[in-house]
Amino acid sequence: QTNTSSSSSSNNNKNNESSSSSSSKKKKSKIILNKNEEKLIKKKSEILWIRRAAENGCATSQYNLGIFYSNPDHGVPVNHFEAHKWYQLAAENGNEKAQCNLALQLLSGTGCIKNTKRAIFWFKKAASA
Numbered sequence: 001q002t003n004t005s006s007s008s009s010s011n012n013n014k015n016n017e018s019s020s021s022s023s024s025k026k027k028k029s030k031i032i033l034n035k036n037e038e039k040l041i042k043k044k045s046e047i048l049w050i051r052r053a054a055e056n057g058c059a060t061s062q063y064n065l066g067i068f069y070s071n072p073d074h075g076v077p078v079n080h081f082e083a084h085k086w087y088q089l090a091a092e093n094g095n096e097k098a099q100c101n102l103a104l105q106l107l108s109g110t111g112c113i114k115n116t117k118r119a120i121f122w123f124k125k126a127a128s129a
Helices: 002-024 035-055 059-070 080-092 096-108 116-128
Strands: none
Touching: 035 059, 059 080, 059 096, 080 096, 096 116
16 A cells, blocks of 8 residues: 555655646746737837937937937927927037037027026037037
8 A cells, every 4th residue: 555655645746846837837828919019128128228318428329418408209298498499408418409409408498597698608619510
């Protein structure tokens, strides 16, 4: 009887092992996205990398974030104050396009307090570059 019970307990162990290994081998379900969802995820990833570069002082990335926050077509909510911040940083780092956009914001008061003197300063700075 001892031999029979030990062999049956070993069979039970084998059954438990095979059932646990088969459950771990189940295929993970794949999420299917439509083209718009794929584009949105890709865009968010791009924005994340651009933001990291901008935070590390890359003037082109700072300018690009200003564009993203100024225009609803770039996957982030329009925020002219945030755009102004990034244009300001990019302009101070020598980006001529950002200098022009910053000057336009200062001239119109979009995302900042209207300041014609500062606008003229940035227009001149961009023109002399």
